[in-house]
Amino acid sequence: MAQQREAAIVGIHEYPSRYAPDVSAIQIKATSIKAALDDAGLQWSDIDALYDAQDGEGGGGLGLSAYLGIKPTVIDTTQVGGSSYEFQAAHAMRDIAAGKANVAILSYGSKSATLRTPIGTGGATRSGSWSANMEAPYGSTLIANYAMVAHRHMHEYGTTSEQLAEISVATRYHAMRNPDAVQAMTDLQFVGVNEITVQDVMDSRVIADPLHLLECCMVSDGGGAIIIASKEVARNTKTKPVWLIGSGEATKYRENAGDITVSAGAQGAPIAFAEAGVNPDEIDSAMIYDSFSITVAVCLEDLGFCKKGEVGDYISGGRMKFDQHGGPALNTDGGGLSSNHPGMRGMFLLLESARQLRGESTSQVDGAKLAVAHGNGGLLGGDHTGGTIVLAAD
Amino acid sequence: MTKRPMPQFFEPDTQDFWDATKDEQLTYQQCNLCDEIVFTPRARCTSCGSDDLARKISKGEGTVYTYSVIRQNRNPAFADLGAYALAYIDLDEGFRMLSNVVGVENPLDDVRVGQRVRVIFEKQEEGEYLIPLFIPI
Numbered sequence: 333m334a335q336q337r338e339a340a341i342v343g344i345h346e347y348p349s350r351y352a353p354d355v356s357a358i359q360i361k362a363t364s365i366k367a368a369l370d371d372a373g374l375q376w377s378d379i380d381a382l383y384d385a386q387d388g389e390g391g392g393g394l395g396l397s398a399y400l401g402i403k404p405t406v407i408d409t410t411q412v413g414g415s416s417y418e419f420q421a422a423h424a425m426r427d428i429a430a431g432k433a434n435v436a437i438l439s440y441g442s443k444s445a446t447l448r449t450p451i452g453t454g455g456a457t458r459s460g461s462w463s464a465n466m467e468a469p470y471g472s473t474l475i476a477n478y479a480m481v482a483h484r485h486m487h488e489y490g491t492t493s494e495q496l497a498e499i500s501v502a503t504r505y506h507a508m509r510n511p512d513a514v515q516a517m518t519d520l521q522f523v524g525v526n527e528i529t530v531q532d533v534m535d536s537r538v539i540a541d542p543l544h545l546l547e548c549c550m551v552s553d554g555g556g557a558i559i560i561a562s563k564e565v566a567r568n569t570k571t572k573p574v575w576l577i578g579s580g581e582a583t584k585y586r587e588n589a590g591d592i593t594v595s596a597g598a599q600g601a602p603i604a605f606a607e608a609g610v611n612p613d614e615i616d617s618a619m620i621y622d623s624f625s626i627t628v629a630v631c632l633e634d635l636g637f638c639k640k641g642e643v644g645d646y647i648s649g650g651r652m653k654f655d656q657h658g659g660p661a662l663n664t665d666g667g668g669l670s671s672n673h674p675g676m677r678g679m680f681l682l683l684e685s686a687r688q689l690r691g692e693s694t695s696q697v698d699g700a701k702l703a704v705a706h707g708n709g710g711l712l713g714g715d716h717t718g719g720t721i722v723l724a725a726d
Numbered sequence: 727m728t729k730r731p732m733p734q735f736f737e738p739d740t741q742d743f744w745d746a747t748k749d750e751q752l753t754y755q756q757c758n759l760c761d762e763i764v765f766t767p768r769a770r771c772t773s774c775g776s777d778d779l780a781r782k783i784s785k786g787e788g789t790v791y792t793y794s795v796i797r798q799n800r801n802p803a804f805a806d807l808g809a810y811a812l813a814y815i816d817l818d819e820g821f822r823m824l825s826n827v828v829g830v831e832n833p834l835d836d837v838r839v840g841q842r843v844r845v846i847f848e849k850q851e852e853g854e855y856l857i858p859l860f861i862p863i
Contacts, residue, residue: 450800453798453799453800454799454800454801460733460734460735460737461737462737462739462740462766462767462768463766465733465734465737465739465740465744466733466740466743466766466767466823466824467824468730468731468732468733469730469731469732469733469857470730470812470824470825470826471730471796471799471801471803471804471807471810471812471826472812472824473796473798473799473801473812475794475796475798476794476796476812477794479794480792480793480794480812480813480814481792482794483792483793483794483839484791484792484839487792487839487840537797538795538797539797539798540794540795540796540797540798540812541794541795541796541797541809541834542794543794586814586822587772587822588763588765588816588820588821588822589816589820589822590822592791592792592814713792713814
């Protein structure tokens, strides 16, 4: 299939604060949408397509339209967890290619830090659905679900905690070059806002065996917005367009005899790369959902950067740092581990991919031409979605 | 561990499973048309879509597929437990279930992938349902 360049990211904004007690989630969304439109040089009235993950109290496909005072004619409320924004970007690509939309907005706002939402360790308290009734009695936590993937990966492939720690080390290396990430870690009272070593990760306390504190993402406030436009609109925007050239969507869930070390990305990512007409080894920067170290490890394999089971060796020796060769630069904004994770990080994967391909990252890969954003939403060791977007510089 | 969150009803997919725990039975489903093993319980076969599912009683023996020892849970029911082991158990009949591995001195040392386990049923302070847990064989 010949590569299509029908839709592009033309405006971006990441809400800078990760601790924002004095604003609401929907205010974060609206502020970010205006800033992203300004970035593109587009007007409020130009919006004709709304994508919303039904986040931000009072929002949603209807509520956000009403709040903003816009009348979009494409309304998509895909909500599949943290990867919702990769799915929405995929849908925006299709809607724009089909001529149904010209200027699409995706937005996110969350108050997880202010509300002290115990995302990782709150445990399953809800029951009453077919799946929750089988899990609530066992004290499962979100982190433990991911930790079970890590244990199985270690058992089958000999992967070690020291190897997984390389992911935390690389993302912190990038975070320390990003002033917003440094401020985030400061505001959220990280112990030691500095570069870290594998030993630092190993010395941090275990939350759910075998995952250590420094292998877990932060819980922040925050949000952002993305403007995706048709190629006709993109010709006249202020910014260099970042083309969306491939998308893949998939689900994965707990199955009898299923392989927990394989994520939804194994099904969806090849579809995205095939549509884009590129191979993983051509990718300059990889924004991969780092809820936990193991999420990145599994997804690197499933996206085809290395074979299943070989990620431990692949990530060793700092290969994922932006100034190293032999692999894509990983989560160059600092990731969910060290920059921004209010709950649905998929937004930031696209934002940092766009920054890389515009040459604006604080950990810029020289001459970056191709990027991939891969979101994993839900529970890696349970039911989850994988959304893959391949992006290209103008 | 006696204040576990309990299943809530009306919930027709899992009602039979939990009713069977009162008789210390661990049950699963199998499709009468295509023989697919179905778990967790639900209304239709995950292979062919049939609603002709037979309920079967498991022998309750299986293998730890993977696990994690949880050190921190802010849910009050589990907050004061100390370390405890969450695990996926592959039952010999071919279904996988989430549970806890209990009855060990120290879960950090005494639970492992591949370990053989069998079901026990834990009575709760309140409520009629028993909770299926697993202990090493």
